[in-house]
């Protein structure tokens with residue numbers, strides 16, 4: 018489903034991702050762990066197409082398509098979703114308007130009809146409820162005044178509404194209390210299907226005990242230096258990066 | 263050139279003698295003053311951002327009836343009455359008095375002074391060449407007097423159209439008088455063709471104790487137009503003046519609002535949005551004068567300027583020595599699409615009282631690239647993303663427009679304006 022080959026990404030003059038290879042197949046869940054500043058979020062942003070993150074060489078293929086030839090919104094149309102480590106606040110735009118415009122944009126990209134307001138409301142309420150989000154928060158401006166955990170939960174509601182083929186979740190678990198972590202993990206597990214894939218970026222074994230990954234990668238200084246099964250995460254937590262990688 | 267201007271406009275004023283009975287002396291005096299003052303100098307502090315080159319270089323002839331009457335746009339929602347002015351003249355055939363004549367007294371400016379010469383004293387005479395000329399060339403306009411206690415719910419729409427008027431000008435004067443506890447909303451629209459005309463208009467309002475005037479303006483003049491507009495509102499105790507202005511049209515447009523809060527607990531809101539496209543100049547100046555204690559005012563302005571657009575906001579609040587317990591807020595935010603767009607802000611507080619709550623804030627910024635990426639990362643195309651952000655940015659300045667149809671139409675204008683900028687979806691600097 019996702020195939021990244023020898024990817025190099027620079028921000029300004031600085032190379033941050035330095036020759037990264039990654040393949041994720043449909044039905045799989047992968048996790049990337051790594052030290053602060055290793056380039057995990059940069060990798061995620063490059064896959065999503067943020068324009069100040071320059072891909073200097075290498076390739077990103079998703080669903081057989083060259084992602085680098087597509088604009089960010091087109092990548093979403095193809096089924097990509099990025100859960101932000103730091104979700105952005107957008108004053109003046111309500112969550113509902115945001116979600117509805119997003120969903121209908123994706124449907125339009127796929128040649129599907131717009132969803133009616135009633136159908137949409139039903140869908141959003143259902144997804145918000147599953148993620149324990151107060152429906153009142155849907156009326157508020159996107160992420161404005163949301164707590165750290167509420168912002169992460171809002172990311173999950175967006176994912177659930179857009180129903181992506183591949184969800185890249187950048188530290189969705191950080192800042193969550195234990196109950197919220199469980200709710201979010203359930204949300205992620207619901208999204209795991211034969212035809213979907215998940216890429217979790219995380220620092221903590223805890224999320225991985227709820228959402229068990231098929232493959233765990235260790236990223237250091239812009240490269241994946243080691244990959245293994247879910248036991249690798251435990252090993253990292255015990256011994257630290259220096260001994261494992 | 264000043265001599266030619268004085269000679270040219272004096273001839274126009276002389277030709278208008280007798281058209282507004284009772285106002286001839288006033289007209290003559292304004293003409294004399296115009297000869298002394300001329301148009302404001304390019305370096306005059308309050309006029310620095312208005313481009314008056316065309317005014318200084320040409321004598322604008324009086325606009326005449328066009329060969330073909332233009333089509334008048336439909337009303338936005340229910341109206342109490344509708345007055346149409348084409349090329350500065352009232353068009354009875356195109357207007358609709360609705361039910362307003364039953365509730366209020368309506369008359370053309372020309373009849374305003376005949377029965378009551380004292381009204382001359384209330385007429386704003388002007389303090390600079392632009393407004394002095396409006397007085398000197400006085401001829402047409404609508405006078406609406408709402409008696410005490412009468413509330414008119416639907417807005418009175420005044421549509422101003424300019425067409426086939428290259429090198430010509432209209433100098434209109436509307437007078438609104440609200441008796442104690444009266445209520446009225448006036449919705450002024452300005453449209454025009456591409457001819458290089460000058461629309462020069464003054465609206466003056468007297469708002470008696472407890473009365474309430476809503477004033478909405480939608481300025482969509484033609485692309486070559488010069489638009490100069492002034493509003494003077496005097497508000498008595500517990501009275502309210504609520505203004506919301508949208509500036510979108512014209513090559514050069516200037517809007518001034520002068521509000522005097524003359525009675526305790528008088529309240530004014532003066533809001534506005536300016537959409538300034540490439541090559542346009544939009545200048546807004548407000549002056550809210552707190553004369554007595556316990557009056558409040560609140561201003562919200564949002565401007566958006568595309569490449570090489572120039573927009574300016576000067577907001578002055580004066581609080582007199584006796585005007586204790588004044589509360590005055592002012593918020594100005596400008597959005598520029600790139601470094602060639604210009605946004606100027608000049609908040610000015612003149613406070614002579616010591617027990618007041620006054621605040622002002624002014625910011626100039628570009629669209630937040632992080633927010634655009636966030637929206638596009640959810641599948642929203644960049645053109646729509648930018649439109650959503652601009653709508654969100656401007657919406658706060660239109661929230662107090664009390665009529666949904668008008669507010670929605672204004673928001674639609676913002677969406678359409680952004681859509682016409684689709685090619686500029688990604689910020690970039692283009693060479694002139």
Ligand SMILES: Nc1ncnc2c1ncn2[C@@H]1O[C@H](COP(=O)(O)OP(=O)(O)OP(=O)(O)O)[C@@H](O)[C@H]1O
Pocket residue numbers: 028033051052053054055056057058059060102
């Ligand atoms: N926009 C930027 N401008 C400058 N430097 C950047 C930018 N984005 C990322 N970097 C730098 O790139 C490096 C990798 O950052 P990145 O956010 O990808 O790390 P990370 O692995 O996600 O770290 P963390 O675990 O702390 O989230 C860091 O040194 C960071 O400072």
Ligand SMILES: [Mg+2]
Pocket residue numbers: 057058059102187188
């Ligand atoms: Mg990160």
